[in-house]
Amino acid sequence: xxxxxxxxxxxxxxxxxxxxxxxxxxxxxxxxxxxxxxxxxxxxxxxxxxxxxxxxxxxxxxxxxxxxxxxxxxxxxxxxxxxxxxxxxxxxxxxxxxxxxxxxxxxxxxxxxxxxxxxxxxxxxxxxxxxxxxxxxxxxxxxxxxxxxxxxxxxxxxxxxxxxxxxxxxxxxxxxxxxxxxxxxxxxxxxxxxxxxxxxxxxxxxxxxxxxxxxxxxxxxxxxxxxxxxxxxxxxxxxxxxxxxxxxxxxxxxxxxxxxxxxxxxxxxxxxxxxxxxxxxxxxxxxxxxxxxxxxxxxxxxxxxxxxxxxxxxxxxxxxxxxxxxxxxxxxxxxxx
Amino acid sequence: xxxxxxxxxxxxxxxxxxxxxxxxxxxxxxxxxxxxxxxxxxxxxxxxxxxxxxxxxxxxxxxxxxxxxxxxxxxxxxxxxxxxxxxxxxxxxxxxxxxxxxxxxxxxxxxxxxxxxxxxxxxxxxxxxxxxxxxxxxxxxxxxxxxxxxxxxxxxxxxxxxxxxxxxxxxxxxxxxxxxxxxxxxxxxxxxxxxxxxxxxxxxxxxxxxxxxxxxxxx
Numbered sequence: 001x002x003x004x005x006x007x008x009x010x011x012x013x014x015x016x017x018x019x020x021x022x023x024x025x026x027x028x029x030x031x032x033x034x035x036x037x038x039x040x041x042x043x044x045x046x047x048x049x050x051x052x053x054x055x056x057x058x059x060x061x062x063x064x065x066x067x068x069x070x071x072x073x074x075x076x077x078x079x080x081x082x083x084x085x086x087x088x089x090x091x092x093x094x095x096x097x098x099x100x101x102x103x104x105x106x107x108x109x110x111x112x113x114x115x116x117x118x119x120x121x122x123x124x125x126x127x128x129x130x131x132x133x134x135x136x137x138x139x140x141x142x143x144x145x146x147x148x149x150x151x152x153x154x155x156x157x158x159x160x161x162x163x164x165x166x167x168x169x170x171x172x173x174x175x176x177x178x179x180x181x182x183x184x185x186x187x188x189x190x191x192x193x194x195x196x197x198x199x200x201x202x203x204x205x206x207x208x209x210x211x212x213x214x215x216x217x218x219x220x221x222x223x224x225x226x227x228x229x230x231x232x233x234x235x236x237x238x239x240x241x242x243x244x245x246x247x248x249x250x251x252x253x254x255x256x257x258x259x260x261x262x263x264x265x266x267x268x269x270x271x272x273x274x275x276x277x278x279x280x281x282x283x284x285x286x287x288x289x290x291x292x293x294x295x296x297x298x299x300x301x302x303x304x305x306x307x308x309x310x311x312x313x314x315x316x317x318x319x320x321x322x323x324x325x326x327x328x329x330x331x332x333x334x335x336x337x
Numbered sequence: 338x339x340x341x342x343x344x345x346x347x348x349x350x351x352x353x354x355x356x357x358x359x360x361x362x363x364x365x366x367x368x369x370x371x372x373x374x375x376x377x378x379x380x381x382x383x384x385x386x387x388x389x390x391x392x393x394x395x396x397x398x399x400x401x402x403x404x405x406x407x408x409x410x411x412x413x414x415x416x417x418x419x420x421x422x423x424x425x426x427x428x429x430x431x432x433x434x435x436x437x438x439x440x441x442x443x444x445x446x447x448x449x450x451x452x453x454x455x456x457x458x459x460x461x462x463x464x465x466x467x468x469x470x471x472x473x474x475x476x477x478x479x480x481x482x483x484x485x486x487x488x489x490x491x492x493x494x495x496x497x498x499x500x501x502x503x504x505x506x507x508x509x510x511x512x513x514x515x516x517x518x519x520x521x522x523x524x525x526x527x528x529x530x531x532x533x534x535x536x537x538x539x540x541x542x543x544x545x546x547x548x549x550x551x552x553x554x555x556x
Binding site: 054076081082083084086088090094096098099107110111112139140159 | 453459463464469478553554
């Protein structure tokens with residue numbers, strides 16, 4: 001049994017008389033102990049999806065089960081209890097501005113009726129975990145974005161949840177702070193065994209920390225699987241776009257457009273071979289490197305390249321075949337997406 | 338100015354403060370829950386309820402659209418029924434409260450509506466119920482704005498309490514009308530006006546200082 005089971009979830013909103021479908025028949029299983037990424041462009045429906053997991057949004061159709069319990073069958077009171085076992089952090093942190101750091105972390109405990117003294121002890125433990133002990137008495141307005149998110153994480157963990165939902169938690173942060181927050185999330189996952197669901201529009205966040213990923217496009221689940229598999233071999237247009245689409249637009253394609261472009265991902269063993277040089281020698285044709293990069297995918301460094309192939313379909317197919325034989329993941333890059 | 342006049346002015350100050358503060362406090366007893374109810378039942382509230390909202394909204398607008406002086410006269414029978422007489426400072430508190438309550442409700446509603454929706458969502462995600470969200474999130478996060486509203490309301494009621502002097506309401510306004518207007522004693526009128534200005538300044542400055550002191554958003 002999966003920890004989170006989403007089945008045929010559909011969510012429709014009524015916007016000024018017209019019905020908008022935010023989610024369309026989404027089914028998803030998230031296992032205990034996973035770090036699960038849900039990625040999509042803005043407006044794809046991922047925020048609605050994460051809010052369905054704790055029923056901040058009630059689905060129009062379909063069901064959400066947490067630990068085997070169908071949330072739709074719970075009373076308001078039972079649902080609130082369930083929610084206190086699911087932590088959530090947000091893009092804008094959503095801390096109580098008029099309470100200091102310690103009181104913010106005590107807040108969810110206060111709600112569940114824990115004594116003030118016990119709550120304080122727990123809050124101090126959590127501050128140590130997020131490395132902000134010295135900020136106990138500070139107010140949110142005195143903290144940086146990264147510090148605020150650390151407080152929010154501590155607050156979300158106060159009630160010992162088994163799930164942590166992250167709604168664009170790093171989107172308001174700079175790259176370095178993002179990296180440190182993601183490292184903290186990984187630490188929480190490994191040390192406390194908390195299942196983490198990360199909503200993001202950034203593939204870098206997914207490759208950095210997630211184990212599995214689901215891609216949402218236009219309210220539909222278009223692709224799902226282990227991050228590395230999807231990074232190497234994206235099948236859906238949305239996945240390709242998210243992985244490399246934007247960067248390709250940066251290259252001046254008028255001059256470099258050789259008709260057909262492919263994306264190759266270097267797996268571990270092939271990274272030692274001079275693959276491009278071998279192609280050039282073997283086929284005696286020039287190959288254009290339009291883009292090259294190394295990325296950290298689930299803790300492993302993977303090389304990524306966009307190549308412009310020479311004219312001639314047969315030749316192109318031969319090259320692709322050869323590259324595949326050497327153990328590279330090869331995928332087509334669509335024209336003018 | 339002789340001793341008698343000074344004594345009378347002291348009593349006037351006392352009566353004015355009694356009416357102002359009495360009506361503000363009683364006004365909040367009615368207006369605060371009403372304001373919370375308006376916020377909660379509003380379109381984007383915690384528990385939207387169009388019927389309840391529109392009824393409260395309508396009542397508030399009706400009372401607020403009647404000029405205070407007219408309300409004062411209209412309410413004379415009611416005041417007499419509540420207090421036993423229709424003149425004097427205690428009697429004046431009745432129309433002042435009725436005038437203030439819907440005003441306070443509006444001020445409270447707008448303060449609470451300003452609370453960041455994200456913070457409310459976070460509280461919901463933690464499993465807070467609506468009562469907890471009202472008492473531990475809305476009222477706490479809006480406290481600076483609520484205090485500013487309290488100060489503005491107090492200043493407004495100070496002015497209204499003086500206005501009630503025209504129908505024998507007591508306090509500094511009463512003195513100003515009786516001596517300054519009916520008896521042509523301009524000096525007494527000027528002194529009462531000066532006293533009202535001083536009281537208003539004190540209320541406003543203390544209010545601003547206190548709300549700034551409790552505001553942790555910007556430091």
